[in-house]
Amino acid sequence: MAQLISPQALTRQREFVGMSVTQLAKAVGVTSRAVRHWEAGTRTVGDRSFGRLLDVLGCDAQDLTGHEPGTETLTDLRRAAGMSAEEAAYALRGGRTTQGLNVSAEKIRDLESGRKIRGWAWRSPEALAQVVRLLAQMYGVPDRLVMDAWHRSRPQDPLPVLPEPPPRQMSTEHLAVWQALNERQRTYLTCIFVQDQEVEKDQWRKRHAGEMRQPAILWRRMTMALSAPHSIVGYTTLQERLRQAGVHDPGAGSSMAALERRHLLRTYRDWVYIDGLGEVLRTRVEMTRRGRAAARAGLGITRETGPPAPLLSQWLWKIMIRVARAGERGVDGSLAGRGPHYLAVGQSPDGRTPSRGFIVLRHPDRATYGPYRWFLTDSGRRHVIDYLDAYRTMYPDIDTEGVEEILH
Structure with a gap:
């Protein structure tokens, strides 16, 4: 089986790595004449030679074939490997x-x-x-x-x-850690865990909406206490949670120290300036992975495994339905957030893994100028039609009424 490549792309990649035709031929294990034929477009590249080309040139299959991420076939995946x-x-x-x-x-x-x-x-x-x-x-x-x-x-x-992926089993090791804590320590860990998860969800929301977000090293560290009278600075959000849970003197003392010794959280202390008080000592707290795992085990919370392959998450499905409903009009090209990185032809969510290739940014049909808009690709349309019933079961709050008529 032969691999169609772009002759110009092969020449460009060879020159980019500073190799001559003879050097490339020797590295791939073919004759210089074969490489010249490839670059002239008069012969195609066999499977084995194509794989060696990728290794020698240090590039991806798309760099030689011109295929955009999100359009791969089974043949493309095999040859890229x-x-x-x-x-x-x-x-x-x-x-x-x-x-x-x-x-x-x-x-x-x-x-x-x-x-x-x-x-x-x-x-x-x-x-x-x-x-x-x-x-x-x-x-x-x-x-x-x-x-x-x-x-x-x-x-x-x-x-x-x-x-469907099986539900994740509760770790007996982490459950044992939880059971070794006293009631007050469990209360502290629970309140800190709940706030940690709320902050994490807010960061995910900002990420998906394309908003500015902080690195995890900052938002994971939550303010626990300020060394100043409550009558002046009040209580932090964590202290308020603890008070509502029955801890009436929510400080950063022995309970916090006990949780830190068990490697369930880390504490940080620094100074912040407060009007009228000057520099005040602040205590911040960050949950460790072990701490989150122990809290989940103790509270009976299993981590979500996500939708089964090849289904989309709820926020990506919302985008798909929005584009599907737009039909031939398409959706404004300024579609916000990171959705296109996961869904659009030519995009990638992480710079390595191709997108799903379900939407594409182009001119409307029969238009050769003007603004670009988002439309479903053939793969995207087929995906919606094939899995519409499954999505309606998974995400019943998303309105999909009438989508079949639009797509057919």
Whole structure:
């Protein structure tokens, strides 16, 4: 199987790393003539050579193919991992859960090209789910990225159904830490944990809305107490929580020290200026991961695992519905927040993992100038149609009435 690349992109990447045609050919293990053909566009690059090119040039597949993140097919994922169809088949055959599929290079190519795959086992949703999981591990990408690529490669097929992640088990170790605390220490840890989670949610809200936010090293450290009369400075938010919980002298003394000795929190002391008082000693507190885990165990709170792959979080689903409802009009190009980093073609949430490729910024149909607007891509439209019922169950508060008529 051959890989289509941009000849100009290959030349640009080679010159960027300061290699001659001869040096690149030697590093990849081909002849100089082959490299010249690649750069002239008269020959295509084989799978194995393509993987070596990525390693030698230190670039991503998109840098050579011109494919934008969020448009990957199953073939793109395999080649970006530097694997041939034969190598992918060999790796899949080694999986305990896929041995009955009789995987071959031919079946890998059939899977990637959308052709029918021979064998009854390939019709099993459970077996296909295992293929998705193993492909994600082989290619070093999240499950949802394989699911999106599967959708693009086989648009007429129903998607494999991945099992929902099991709920996280409560740690007996952290529960034992909680049980070793006395009632007052548990009250302190609970109040600090509740405020820590509220601050964290507020930071997530700001992040998703594109607002200015502080680094975690700052917002994790919450003011516990001020060394000044309460009649003048009042009580901090944490002290008010403790008072409502029945602690009437909420200071930063022995209970805090006991929690710090158990590595459940850290305390910091500095000086702040207060009008009329001058410099006042301030005590701040920060929960450790161990502290949060102990509080969750003691309070019976399990961490959310998020929606099952390939479904979206609630805030991303809101954006999708907004764009879907806009139809042919599209949504104003100034769509705020970090949503486009997760959803838009050509974007990435972390600079490494491609976006979902569900929305795209472009001119409206039949327009060649004017403002750009956000529209659903074919993948995005298919995703909404395929999973609309699932989202309605997961997020019943989001109004999706009439979306089917708009998309059809």
